[in-house]
Amino acid sequence: MINPSVDMLKNELKSFYDVRRNSHFNDTGTIPEETGEMRRHIHEEMEAFSVACPETHPAIVKAKLHETIASWCRPVIFRHSPFFFEIDSKPSESWGCPGSFRQTPSSWLRERNRGIFKTIPEFKWLSECPVLSGGGFDNDHHSIGYTRLMGKGVNGVLSEIAQRRKRPVDAEQETVLEAMERSCRALLAVAGRFHFAAAEALSGETDPDACRCLRLIAETSARIPAEPPRTFHEGLAFLLFLREVVASLEGIGISVLGHPDRLLIGLYRHDIAEGIITESEARDLIARWMLPFDIKTHVDDNPWPETSSCMTLGGCDEDGVPVWNELTRLFIEVHHEHGLMNPKPNCRISANSPREYLELIALLNLGGHNNFALMNDDILIPALMRAGKTDREARLYVNGGCQEPITENVEHSAGAYYWINLPQLLDLCLRKADGVLPGWAGKALPHPVGKTDGFEEFYSRCRDQIFNSIGTGAEWRTAVGRLQRLVNPCPLFSVSLDGCIDNAADYTAGGARHNPSGICLVGIASLINSLNVIREAVFERKWITLE
Numbered sequence: 001m002i003n004p005s006v007d008m009l010k011n012e013l014k015s016f017y018d019v020r021r022n023s024h025f026n027d028t029g030t031i032p033e034e035t036g037e038m039r040r041h042i043h044e045e046m047e048a049f050s051v052a053c054p055e056t057h058p059a060i061v062k063a064k065l066h067e068t069i070a071s072w073c074r075p076v077i078f079r080h081s082p083f084f085f086e087i088d089s090k091p092s093e094s095w096g097c098p099g100s101f102r103q104t105p106s107s108w109l110r111e112r113n114r115g116i117f118k119t120i121p122e123f124k125w126l127s128e129c130p131v132l133s134g135g136g137f138d139n140d141h142h143s144i145g146y147t148r149l150m151g152k153g154v155n156g157v158l159s160e161i162a163q164r165r166k167r168p169v170d171a172e173q174e175t176v177l178e179a180m181e182r183s184c185r186a187l188l189a190v191a192g193r194f195h196f197a198a199a200e201a202l203s204g205e206t207d208p209d210a211c212r213c214l215r216l217i218a219e220t221s222a223r224i225p226a227e228p229p230r231t232f233h234e235g236l237a238f239l240l241f242l243r244e245v246v247a248s249l250e251g252i253g254i255s256v257l258g259h260p261d262r263l264l265i266g267l268y269r270h271d272i273a274e275g276i277i278t279e280s281e282a283r284d285l286i287a288r289w290m291l292p293f294d295i296k297t298h299v300d301d302n303p304w305p306e307t308s309s310c311m312t313l314g315g316c317d318e319d320g321v322p323v324w325n326e327l328t329r330l331f332i333e334v335h336h337e338h339g340l341m342n343p344k345p346n347c348r349i350s351a352n353s354p355r356e357y358l359e360l361i362a363l364l365n366l367g368g369h370n371n372f373a374l375m376n377d378d379i380l381i382p383a384l385m386r387a388g389k390t391d392r393e394a395r396l397y398v399n400g401g402c403q404e405p406i407t408e409n410v411e412h413s414a415g416a417y418y419w420i421n422l423p424q425l426l427d428l429c430l431r432k433a434d435g436v437l438p439g440w441a442g443k444a445l446p447h448p449v450g451k452t453d454g455f456e457e458f459y460s461r462c463r464d465q466i467f468n469s470i471g472t473g474a475e476w477r478t479a480v481g482r483l484q485r486l487v488n489p490c491p492l493f494s495v496s497l498d499g500c501i502d503n504a505a506d507y508t509a510g511g512a513r514h515n516p517s518g519i520c521l522v523g524i525a526s527l528i529n530s531l532n533v534i535r536e537a538v539f540e541r542k543w544i545t546l547e
Helices: 003-018 035-050 058-072 105-121 121-128 148-165 171-203 208-220 232-250 265-273 280-292 292-296 326-337 355-366 377-386 422-430 456-483 524-540
Strands: 310-316 344-350 372-377 396-401 405-407 419-421 520-522
Touching: 003 035, 003 208, 003 280, 003 292, 035 058, 035 105, 058 105, 058 171, 058 232, 105 121, 105 232, 121 456, 148 171, 148 232, 171 208, 208 232, 232 265, 232 280, 232 520, 265 280, 265 326, 265 520, 280 326, 292 326, 310 326, 326 344, 326 355, 372 377, 377 396, 377 405, 419 422, 419 456, 422 456, 422 524, 456 524
Parallel strands: 310 344, 344 372, 419 520
Antiparallel strands: 396 405
């Protein structure tokens, strides 16, 4: 039976997010007056800071932005939720990705510094390229290093930064470490504001369920995320707070809510054994933890209810032991019971997956709950290892909003932002493009291959030109991407990735242990089909000439 208080929470969430629908999305929509006032205060303070300190290092400016948001944000308490996550600084539909949400406080630095990209010609070529899409750096498809942070808490990260500052550092590294420390303290300041807001709301509350939720928020926010979670509830609160608040502060897309059945099973089993929680109570907590994501994005009447909010389930742990446990089942069942679309259950499967796990997914799919994304460990883990990850790193992969694999703790994802239009490249091998951009002349656009002796020669010329286009575009993307550390460094996100503190370098400067970049070959099937048609129609059956 669903707790009636869950329906009350749905109404609270709906009331809050409905009036913020499309706020600052492509500069449309409306926001409440108090929200607009809060955002104006942040903007004005940062503008004054930039005038007073124009030469400040971008990482320090970003840390200052975090501190300013932390001081002005509005910690929102939902009376029937035991979790704290909403600071009202970004639109309800946003998962942090800047994109169209350019007027939000977290995007202030990025928007201020965007002109830096225009200092190099590669940016113009990429912006005007007829066959490429995307910018020079992926601001989306990220996963916080939840495993790393849950193991030590933010206080542990601060200790790690302090120890690193005792070792030799140059001026740049010292500045980056200072920004990391200040951003971590800003995150803790946000949690502190939730603590006081919950305590204040509790003083006048009479509803028993609301009192319980407010008490949990007040108690939990006093130690989360400063310290590692001790209970199942604290673990859920840790994941949700980090995802939402880091996205709200950094202005990058945090697509992943973590791998809860792997990360929280120890806490859950401890709480069950100690009588701290029952399975029924755990189901209720999980429901309230997942509910905001459908409501934030208005799935009932939104033609494209994108949340980019994913939770990874199943798979295996770092030792390769399959993950199928009580929580795996609970998250899947509760997701189905409440008819949810989000957070998307990204279920990792393999030849070693227990039959009971696969049958549960299959049964719900057959019943119409077709919201699963299935990831094949037998393919993806070896692929990640071929890309340089260790076996233990690869086994902890998660999947982002576009289902790209991310090795949690050690990398950010840059696999869904460099798009190449392959059929259009082939088209340019067949006929001269009209109005070719001067910046592209002789650089990357293919030209007609002309007369050939046979298909193999034709294919070879096309292939070489297409490869040249892909490679040249990648070089330009790299040149633009190197400027990201000056445009929008992210000291808070960086501390969640192994390598950034040790290297005293932001993730935008390659500080993480792994810094991959991918190429999306759009229309590869159409390219192959077209080549086969040309081979048969022109070279084998000679129905038409190549010209």
